[in-house]
Amino acid sequence: MPIRLDGSCHCGAVRFSCDSHTPQPYQRCYCTVCRKTAGGGGYAVNIMAVASSMRVEDPDGARRVYRAEFVDAEGGPFTSSAERSFCSRCASALWLWDPRWPELIHPFASAVDSDLPVPPENAHILLESRAAWVAPQRGAADGCFDSYPAQSIEDWHRARGLWID
Template structure:
């Protein structure tokens, strides 16, 4: 049975829950979007099932940001993904993309439930990280682009997938 995750924003205006089979915060994204909207260094997304998402409090305080891709270039466009955040305190809550309507990706930083600590952190999009941003200490795999595994395959490979 999947794990229930409970989360909230910093000010407490928004509270939510969802079910997850991939709830180990192992992958730190260092892209400019995650660094600038997620805060220090980047952000870590977990996996969840959209149909189990429940906004328990504060739906009226949820706003959406659709990131600008390739900013200031001829390829500039708007992302299909929606980063949901609290309009009162600006805490990032979850990412949803209609390309994968069955999934939702809560930001680990918004989760209040206890989470397992991975033995090794996977850092992705290192080629987007400026020199002044430092990687966390500890064991890590660093990729200029994306890692070898999806959220699901990484959890399954490491025996951490919860049916």
């Protein structure tokens, strides 16, 4: 049975819960969007959960969605399909949802109030985007990737016997 994750923003205006088979907060993303919108250590940590299990309490409508703007290789602008939910009152980053994978939702570990397991190792991803001032704190078993690793969040958990049925 998946683990129930409860979370909230800093001011408490938005609360959420969702079920996760993959609760190990092991991926540290150093991309500019995560770093600037969810920050903390120069990276953000997200978890994967079942989107259909997501329950949100937002009685005053404080939740807002941000879709990052980028420039492609030819210099043309485009908007990310990923929707990053945040609290408009306290600016807490809450979760990410992308219509390309509608069955998944990715709460930020920083917004999860439930106790999370300590991962046996970390994956430092999108290091090519990290700020020059950020010195990743790498453990001996940590993986380091300039872009996305080939192993999915589900595969990582399954390979280590950490998938929760």
